[in-house]
Amino acid sequence: MSHLGYCCLMAVDRDHVLRSAAALLTRKSTATMDEVAKGAGISRATLHRHFAGRDALVRALEALGIAECESALDAARLDDGPASDAVRRLVVEIESASGLLAFLYTESQLFEGEEQHEGWTRIDDRISALFRRGQLGGEFRIDLTPAWLTEALFGLLASGAWMVQSGKGAPKDFPYMVVELLLGGALRHPEHDPGPHDPA
Amino acid sequence: MSHLGYCCLMAVDRDHVLRSAAALLTRKSTATMDEVAKGAGISRATLHRHFAGRDALVRALEALGIAECESALDAARLDDGPASDAVRRLVVEIESASGLLAFLYTESQLFEGEEQHEGWTRIDDRISALFRRGQLGGEFRIDLTPAWLTEALFGLLASGAWMVQSGKGAPKDFPYMVVELLLGGALRHPEHDPGPHDPA
DNA sequence: CTATGGTGAGACAAAGATGTCTCACTTGGG
């Protein structure tokens, strides 16, 4: 029968399973437990030994997404320098998690009755605080609420992730597109000289 | 055989069922056929008489979304006047469909293998053409592609719809938030006087 | 009144996903 002498390492890396699941569910949010298992290169039984069920898996993915978000928030040093620069750093740092965030973003639409994870509240607060800082410092316009700017940031991250995934956009342009639209918008402003930017 | 003559008026019109389904699936994208039926005030049997199955229902919703989109595109007169004004008109016109669009936007992530409905291509093309017109006219910046601006528009519409739905934003602010962020971005520009706007 | 046709309620099987279990196999350590 199956004598695939697969050099099976003892503890199947739980983290590897999680990231495989994230990568797969990002592409196909309705993937089966079986598909997730195969995607991680393990059997459904083993997958079930690590995560009690699909719900537990999604919760773990949510925790992973929150952790990566907070990690990006830390790395972006939101309190340092101009707020707009902090936003740019944040988008760069959070880019690698944008696919997972897009998945969780839509998935969270289902958690109707349940209260959202406290972690998201903290993240929202930190990002909102950044936008508020930019407003108080005169950098950002004050007629768009920090809450909306935060929501828009996640929306644009998700749009960008989907666009890259569908092949309609290049991954390398991702941070530039997101951050430029978020900060500058579509309108051409006087201070828009062709600029120091080199999207290539 | 069955003349078009209607002896008993169908107490349920297909359009009402569609719109009920749209409203429900916007809130709970995984609602079952039974929930959809109850939401429309009809039985599951009757729902099946109108739509062969869940797939047919989603397809019909897609057609409805496309129709409403095209309708909004027509009403917005995208070829008239400044492109930025056309974008503003478009957002206003498309607002009522944004919930449905948000549902279809995420749902379409599942149509992996299948080619997307030709209607979306036409809509994308029309909106992209608007942004391109704005770029050629010097209104919009040229470093953000029309394709990305189009995608971002839908992303912001979805974000706005979800935000309104979750109660984190007021419906009346919806068009203003979306269009101002899309066109102007978060940065405060010199020409940003507090302005003629009255979001309250 | 009577006939017609749409409707609601419910039964039913089929399909898919899930959770649990057993068993044989492989690996690494004692």
Add this chain to the structure above:
DNA sequence: CCCAAGTGAGACATCTTTGTCTCACCATAG
């Protein structure tokens, strides 16, 4: 060498949703 632990494969029951069907009900046209 032998045992313990982790794994893969698969069987199995269960649950949910779906799609189909039947039958009684009722409103309306004739």
